[in-house]
Amino acid sequence: GKSAHNLGVYYYKNFKYEEAYKWFMKSYETGDMNSLISIGLMYIDQKKYDEAINTLKKVGKLGEPRGYRSLGIFYRKNKDRKNDKEGIKYYKKCYEMGYGLCAGAIGQYYEEDRKDYKKAEEWYKKGFKLKNEESTSRLGLLYADILKDYKKAIYWYKKGFNELNCIDCA
Secondary structure: OHHHHHHHHHHHHOOOHHHHHHHHHHHHHOOOHHHHHHHHHHHHHOOOHHHHHHHHHHHHHOOOHHHHHHHHHHHHHOOOOOOHHHHHHHHHHHHHOOOHHHHHHHHHHHHHHOOOHHHHHHHHHHHHHOOOHHHHHHHHHHHHHHOOOHHHHHHHHHHHHHHHOOOOOO
16 A cells, blocks of 8 residues: 555656556555545646545545545635635534644634634634644644733643643643
């Protein structure tokens, strides 16, 4: 699986998509979800958006939250298909599968796009509960930089350091 995946990556990086697809599929057939995610991302690069969406949905349905995370990123960042509502929907599906990074992504959306700091705080705390370092450091920064609540900032930095061994959180 691993060597087939690596060959897929090699061909993908050299824009030989058909060869890459062939190797990623070989790798996926041995149970490697990374290869299916790579196929989805490759479709995005080729602007084959419907194929990308279907592939990444399949990854999520197979129990791998990173498929939904990739869809969240796609809908939030892709100029051709930007749709925040869809993006957040997939981040939530990913979060519900226990993937803390997606809670952080939702928090970031509320903080940066909506300036809704209450909601951002809520989602960063959900990320912390799932031991996500990024959520925890973002929560500290939210208190320090935006809300100017230094006591809370220090509290969360310490919590991140003590409970998650997060150096960036301190």
